[in-house]
Amino acid sequence: MTTLPAFGRRSALGFAAAGLLAPLGAARGQQPTIRVGAPLPLTGPLAPEGIKQRNGYDFWAAAANARGGVDVAGTKHRVEIVYADYASNTPRAVQTAERLITQDRVNFLFSPFGSGAAKAASSVNERYGIPTIAATASSEQVYDQGYKFLFGTFTPNSTLTEPLAEIVTGANPQVRRVAVLARNDLFPLAIGQEMVASARKRNLQVVFDEKYAIGTMDHASAITQMRAQRPDWVFATGYTNDLILIRKQMADLGLRAPVVTMIAGPAYREFISATGRQAENITSAAWWHPAVRYQGQDLFGTTESFNQAWEQRFNAEPDYAEASAAAAGAILQMAVEAARTIEPAKVRDALAAMDATTFYGRVKFGPTGQITSLEPPVFQIQGGQPRVIFPQGIKQADLRFGVG
Structure with a gap:
């Protein structure tokens, strides 16, 4: 044998x-x-x-x-x-x-x-x-x-939220109030928590921090509560179908903010096609970009x-x-x-x-097996396209404020 x-x-x-x-x-x-x-x-x-x-x-x-x-x-x-x-x-x-x-x-x-x-x-x-x-x-x-x-x-997730927070607060010190809505799933919750940490690190006020159940189709209650808090920055996490729904319902319910960030979804053609003009000026970050x-x-x-x-x-x-x-x-x-x-x-x-x-x-790869050698790009939807706003070496546009 x-x-x-x-x-x-x-x-x-x-x-x-x-x-x-x-x-x-x-x-x-x-x-x-x-x-x-x-x-x-x-x-x-x-x-x-x-x-x-x-x-x-x-x-x-x-x-x-x-x-x-x-x-x-x-x-x-x-x-x-x-x-x-x-x-x-x-x-x-x-x-x-x-x-x-x-x-x-x-x-x-x-x-x-x-x-x-x-x-x-x-x-x-x-x-x-x-x-x-x-x-x-x-x-x-x-x-x-x-x-x-x-x-x-x-x-790690912080490599997305940290540059986002640095860019937003550096460009507009009037952004003070942050609302976070996260899908109740490992990645969306984790990156939502990283956003809260990045905001508090810069003395921003987290005025809303809630999660929604997997499969949620109606976000009206959460959006209404966020609107009442008058956030300067709305940060929503989930996957493509989640974020399409949230963005459309935000528009229907009149939730507007100088900054709206969604992860992950805006990098995808499907998100931009489904939301049309409502995608304009939404910020996001990802681990790679064609630029x-x-x-x-x-x-x-x-x-x-x-x-x-x-x-x-x-x-x-x-x-x-x-x-x-x-x-x-x-x-x-x-x-x-x-x-x-x-x-x-x-x-x-x-x-x-x-x-x-x-x-x-x-x-x-680092000692845990997670890659440690990348600098993820931050981008914003401008003219129906994701345009890189960070890092400087591949920057395609400046950050714009105002999402209706």
């Missing part, structure tokens, strides 16, 4: 189940395949975000395969993304992640969408020792569990070349979620090629040691 070496916390049964003893197809004389599991919310309220991630993963896989595949010690491996829809249900996301490992025999994982589902599923990939990249999880609570196999392409300029060492090369290729395929500019998903694939490819193997512990070590520039930016 063959004795299998132990890798991390992975059992011999889990090791065999994930198909890592040999690349798929190798025994049949075919091109070996690297299978990457991707549990996503392809239906349900988070479907817009899930579809964005799928587009990014597909874009990377197509680019890698067009070049013959991922080079593993001189042997090209074809990329296959194995998708599973968890229908925007976090407990199901956890089950789906385990099934991808134990039944679908994937070699690596991309995390489910968002901080909440990524955190919930991270215990699964840790238990099986599967290197996993989270393309849309920014909350530090995802990465503070002492796990070794999880890596994230979003910097950034990097000379990448990954298969996409420069940011410009990535943008051009994306626009040719999708007839639209990429947004940060799509770019992060494509970057997750490119980063995984770089780690595999550096490790010269698909053996999970060695790929994990290559990810932990990575310090490289990609089209998405410099990639260096």
Whole structure:
């Protein structure tokens, strides 16, 4: 009987189940395949975000395969993304992640969408020792569990709220009263709390700080309460469909403020299309913007070349979620090629040691696995387009006040 070496916390049964003893197809004389599991919310309220991630993963896989595949010690491996829809249900996301490992025999994982589902599923990939990249999880609570196999392409939430607060207060000292409305979910709550901290750090008065339930369709009560507090700055968090509703209902109920910030949603074409003129002057922040300029060492090369290729395929500019998903694939490819193997512990070590520039930016993971090397752009919707107002090196516009 063959004795299998132990890798991390992975059992011999889990090791065999994930198909890592040999690349798929190798025994049949075919091109070996690297299978990457991707549990996503392809239906349900988070479907817009899930579809964005799928587009990014597909874009990377197509680019890698067009070049013959991922080079593993001189042997090209074809990329296959194995998708599973968890229908925007976090407990199901956890089950789906385990099934991808134990039944679908994937070699690596991309995390489910968002901080909440990524955190919930991270215990699964840790238990099986599967290197996993989270393309849309920014909350530090995802990465503070002492796990070794999880890596994230979003910097912590404070890297968004701090520059926002600095820009707004620096441009208009009359902004004093802040209202915060957050979806009751890990990422929206966490970034709402960071906004409260950033406001109080600058001696701003937080006049409203409430949360709304997942699935809320009527925000009239919260908006009416906020309006009564006469805020100078409204800060709303949630996902695309949430924020479209909140913005429309703000307009219907006459809630206006010099500054309105929404995270995350305004970076997406869907938000701007759905809200039209009501999107004007809304501020936001994200982890990437097409205006950034990097000379990448990954298969996409420069940011410009990535943008051009994306626009040719999708007839639209990429947004940060799509770019992060494509970057997750490119980063995984770089780690595999550096490790010269698909053996999970060695790929994990290559990810932990990575310090490289990609089209998405410099990639260096901190001790918890969360990326520490990016400076997220702050932007404002002006003329129906997200225009960068920070950092200075890629600035496209100045901050405007007044959201009706």
